[in-house]
Structures are given as C-alpha cells and as structure tokens.
Amino acid sequence: AIHEEEDKEEDLQSRPPVVTVMGHVDHGKTSLLDYIRNSNVIAGEAGGITQHIGAYNVKLDDGRRITFLDTPGHEAFTAMRARGAQMTDIAIIIVAADDNVMPQTVEAINHASAAGVPIVFAINKIDKPNANPDKIKEELANMNYLVEDWGGKYQSQEISAKKGTGVHELMEKVLLEAELLDLKANPNRKATGTIIESTLDKGRGYVATVLVQNGTLHKGDIVLAGTNHGRVKAMFNERNARIDSAGPSAPVQILGLNGAPQAGDTFHVMDTEQEAREIANKREQLQRELGLRTHKLLTL
Ligand code: GDP
Numbered sequence: 297a298i299h300e301e302e303d304k305e306e307d308l309q310s311r312p313p314v315v316t317v318m319g320h321v322d323h324g325k326t327s328l329l330d331y332i333r334n335s336n337v338i339a340g341e342a343g344g345i346t347q348h349i350g351a352y353n354v355k356l357d358d359g360r361r362i363t364f365l366d367t368p369g370h371e372a373f374t375a376m377r378a379r380g381a382q383m384t385d386i387a388i389i390i391v392a393a394d395d396n397v398m399p400q401t402v403e404a405i406n407h408a409s410a411a412g413v414p415i416v417f418a419i420n421k422i423d424k425p426n427a428n429p430d431k432i433k434e435e436l437a438n439m440n441y442l443v444e445d446w447g448g449k450y451q452s453q454e455i456s457a458k459k460g461t462g463v464h465e466l467m468e469k470v471l472l473e474a475e476l477l478d479l480k481a482n483p484n485r486k487a488t489g490t491i492i493e494s495t496l497d498k499g500r501g502y503v504a505t506v507l508v509q510n511g512t513l514h515k516g517d518i519v520l521a522g523t524n525h526g527r528v529k530a531m532f533n534e535r536n537a538r539i540d541s542a543g544p545s546a547p548v549q550i551l552g553l554n555g556a557p558q559a560g561d562t563f564h565v566m567d568t569e570q571e572a573r574e575i576a577n578k579r580e581q582l583q584r585e586l587g588l589r590t591h592k593l594l595t596l
Contacts, residue, residue: 297571298520298564303482303510311481311544312353312361313474314383314507316373317418318404319390324420327457328390329366332467335460345534350492350505351547352534356464360471363507363545365492367559373407374560383490383507384411386473388466390418393427393454397435405441414473417443417452418466429454481544486565487513491521492547494556502526502553506563512543513565518572519553522561523580525572526553 317325332354333345345352353363365384373384387408391401408415417436419429433443433452442448451469455462487508494504504521506513513519517528529552531539542548554576557563566572 298566298575299486299488303485307482307484308480309483309544311479312363313385313470313477313479314363314365314545315386315388315470316365316367316384317388317390318373318407320392320395320398320400320404323390323392323395323398323401324457325390328388328418328420328455328463329364331457331460331463332364335463349534349547349549351507353546356467356471361545362467362470362474363547365507365547367492373411382411382413383509384408384413385477385479386470387413387415388418388470389415390420390457391432391436392421393419393429393432394421394424397432397439402439405439414477415441415450416466416469416473417441417450418457419452419454420457422454423456423459423461479545481510483512483543485511487511487517487542488562488564489513491557491559491561491563493559494553496556500551502556503549503551504553504557505547505549508542508544508546508548510544511565512541513546513548513550514541515539517565518567518569519550519563520566520572520575521553521563522557523576523583524553524555524557525566525569525576527569528552 317328319325333352350367351363351365353361355361389404391397419432421427422429433446441450443450443452453462453466453469455466488511489507489509492505492507497503515528515531519526519528528550532549533539
C-alpha cells in the first residue's frame with residue numbers, strides 16, 4: 297500500500313528549506329542561481345555544482361543547508377498548486393533595481409501569496425550606476441508589500457547576483473524565514489516526494505530528478521511515480537556523486553524507472569514490485585480512459 301500514515305511528533309527532525317527563485321525575465325534569476333551554485337559563499341565541497349539539474353542543495357559555512365529548485369518559470373508553483381502538494385517552502389522574488397516591479401514580478405508575488413509561501417525580496421543589480429533600490433521598495437509598498445527596513449514584515453536584501461554582493465546575507469534571511477516555519481520531516485520512514493524533472497538518457501535510461509520530502513530514499517527501493525515504477529538502480533546528488541540514500545529536502549537523480557514521470561507527480565516507496573506495477577498500470581489505464589472521454593467531449 298501507499299504509506300501515508302501521519303508521523304508522530306517525536307519522530308520529526310528539522311529539515312532544510314526548499315526555495316524557489318522567481319521574477320521578471322532578465323531581472324537576474326539565472327545569475328543568482330548560478331552564483332549560488334558556483335560560489336564560495338557556500339562551504340567546502342570544492343568546485344561547485346557544474347551540471348545543470350532541476351534542483352540542488354547547498355551548505356553554508358555553519359553547516360545549515362538550503363535546497364534550491366531551478367525550474368523554468370512558475371512550473372514548481374503550478375505543479376504544486378495543481379496537486380495540492382507543497383514543494384516550495386520559501387520564495388525569493390528577484391527584482392532588478394535598475395528597472396521596475398514588472399508584470400511577471402507581480403504574478404510571482406501573487407503565486408507565492410496564494411500558495412501561502414513566505415516571500416523574501418532580492419533587489420538585484422545594485423552594482424549598476426542607475427540602480428535605485430528605494431524606488432523598488434516604494435513600488436512594493438504601493439502593492440502593500442512593505443519591506444522590513446521600511447517598517448514592514450517582508451525581508452529584503454539588496455544584491456548583485458553578478459558580483460555576489462549581499463548573496464550571503466540573502467541566504468541568512470532565507471534561513472531566518474525557514475526557522476520561523478519550523479520545517480520538519482521524519483527521516484526514518486519510506487520516502488515520499490515529488491518529481492522535479494525526468495528525461496530519457498541514451499546511456500543511462502530514464503533519469504528522474506526527485507525531491508525527497510519525507511522519509512529517506514535508498515538505493516534498491518521500489519518506487520511508484522505517477523504512472524511509472526521501478527527499482528532504484530543508482531542515485532546521484534547534484535555533484536554527480538553516487539549516493540546510497542537521500543533524506544528530507546534532498547534533491548536526487550534516480551535511475552531505474554520504467555518511464556519518465558511528469559514534473560509534479562508524487563512518488564512513493566512501495567513494499568513490493570508487484571504492487572507498484574499494479575498501481576502504476578491502473579493509473580495509466582485510468583488516464584487513458586479519462587483522456588478518451590475528454591477527447592470525446594472535445595469533439596462532440
Ligand atoms: P533571468 O532572465 O532573470 O534569468 O536573468 P539573467 O540572470 O539571465 O540576467 C539577465 C541579464 O542581467 C544578464 O545579462 C546578466 O548578466 C545581467 N545581470 C544579472 N544580474 C546582474 C547584476 O547583479 N548586475 C549586473 N550589472 N548585471 C546583472
């Protein structure tokens with residue numbers, strides 16, 4: 297069966313926050329994620345994360361961790377809202393200080409608010425001579441998003457994603473927000489989580505990047521993911537290192553599924569392969585029938 301029993305309070309342990317960066321195109325989302333991925337504000341683990349995967353986990357000097365979802369656009373939110381699953385704990389909304397609060401900024405703010413996800417504002421490109429962070433704060437205030445240094449409740453940080461200025465402070469603010477959320481999970485149970493992305497790799501077969509949200513995923517586990525299933529043959533972290541297990545808030549690439557589940561699909565670890573296959577097949581059949589019915593309705 298799918299294991300969905302509630303965890304007892306005493307089994308829960310704190311877990312890292314899962315963070316999404318959103319904002320208007322060209323305001324610096326990619327630059328910020330790249331800087332964090334490669335930078336030396338992140339402790340140890342020399343060399344940074346070279347490969348581009350849909351999620352990665354970074355460790356600060358003091359050992360605290362943050363997981364970043366690097367999904368294009370608002371996918372993470374859309375998938376999360378459609379399925380009622382909460383993938384993102386905190387949203388960083390990035391706004392370029394040499395521009396304005398733009399339609400996509402407003403949309404991102406609305407998405408996060410509607411999902412009840414706390415926001416931290418990153419006011420970017422402050423290295424530019426024409427940067428005007430106060431103007432951005434004023435525009436946010438006019439939308440009823442008053443930042444902390446103006447007496448409001450929203451944390452904000454002026455940054456240069458290009459130079460790295462303020463990025464460490466931004467991480468601190470994200471972690472402060474995470475502390476308030478008191479995020480917890482039970483590492484000692486069968487894993488559950490969400491598919492971030494999946495592809496068919498020529499050499500390796502189906503590769504799925506998943507976010508473990510509760511429990512611990514182990515090599516050899518039997519996974520049911522949407523209409524797909526399989527035994528985890530191998531697991532890799534964001535540094536492409538082979539790992540044997542991944543706990544709460546860890547993003548991990550898994551090999552061994554019999555297909556490519558969709559982004560936003562949930563996954564569960566099952567007791568037997570037969571059970572996983574049966575449920576996957578049933579779901580697929582249901583999807584086919586529903587698809588046929590929808591098709592009939594559309595062509596009526
Ligand atoms: P995205 O569309 O939000 O992912 O934006 P990008 O990260 O691709 O950045 C858009 C452009 O702004 C690129 O040319 C970046 O080099 C530039 N950019 C991003 N952050 C900064 C910054 O902090 N300072 C300056 N001067 N340029 C930046």
